[in-house]
Amino acid sequence: MSKFFAGLLLTAALLLACPASLALAGPPARIATPISAAAASAPSPTAAAAASAPSPTAAASPTHAPAQPTAAVPPSTATPSGKPTASVPPSAVPDAELFDVKREQVIRLIPADSRLRQEADRWLSAASGKAGELAFEPHKGIGLRIALVPPAVVDRDWYRGPVRELFLFAEDAKGPHRLLFFDDDSRMHLIVLPYDLTAFLRDYRIAVAGSEQAE
Template sequence: MKILMCIWMVVLLLSASYNPVSAADGAEAFDIQKGEVVKIIPHSAKLQSEVEKWLAAIEGPVGSMNIEPDSGIAIKIELAPPLKINNPWLKGTVTQVVLFVSQSDTYTPKLLIFTQENNTLAMTLKYDLHTFFIRNNLYHPQLNLSMPN
């Protein structure tokens, strides 16, 4: 029950902004400590392709109940069109993802996945995010972009 409460809080926090962003507008980069959207990343074929690579790089379910870090960045991306995924961890149509990256050395990137089939999955991600963060002016050396071992 606690995990569902945490997930709902994250979704509500990411959705609560003065100007809601649709998939056509882009992705929201949310500073977890500040509690505010700090950047909108325009939706593009390149962004959609990047998320597809993330989904191909999932390593398995998150091992802990708390997936949201205390500090860092959460990036909410609505997919348009949704992506059909069929891999060992996920079979379905992904409509939205939230990428969590922390400043903590012990927290590795996590991907919260929402599907058209009403499934919500929290997955570990083994993917080099440096280029994505640099290209979108979100890179900060304090962020732990390390891949899990």
């Protein structure tokens, strides 16, 4: 297996092994007050002087405590159970990576918009089952790495569970192709995809054997 391909799969497996790295929909961590309690309680010389000096309007206006600043709360949406969950801005989903298998390099980034997500869902729905290869190493064609946020949920004979990141490997337009993903236990799943990618390759201007862009 080439170093590029092995490194690509290793990176995906490591990301799934670290749930914190995949919590794209979670709210940002709240940071403690950036000053110590001692520093906050100790008055500065200028503050003490200002406090002892009478204000010209102090006698004319009622005494009141200054308003305390409040921490900003990240935007959230309510779930059917009533518990708020942070919304996922489009910028939180990384771009899909299109790579040339033969050249072993990423050749383009594709925005991970709703249209691409719908296409990935269709691939998972059209997949026919696990591939019979004991070892898989593509030698030509294209690969596409797509982050699925939120995860796709698959309930098929060949797999039941979430898919958080999906790889598509296509040597030509007609197929069959291969889908590859890792489950939450970092086990690799290689799936057969009998699917005509002609329209997809045309819409995204991706050249592969048998596609209109390659002619």
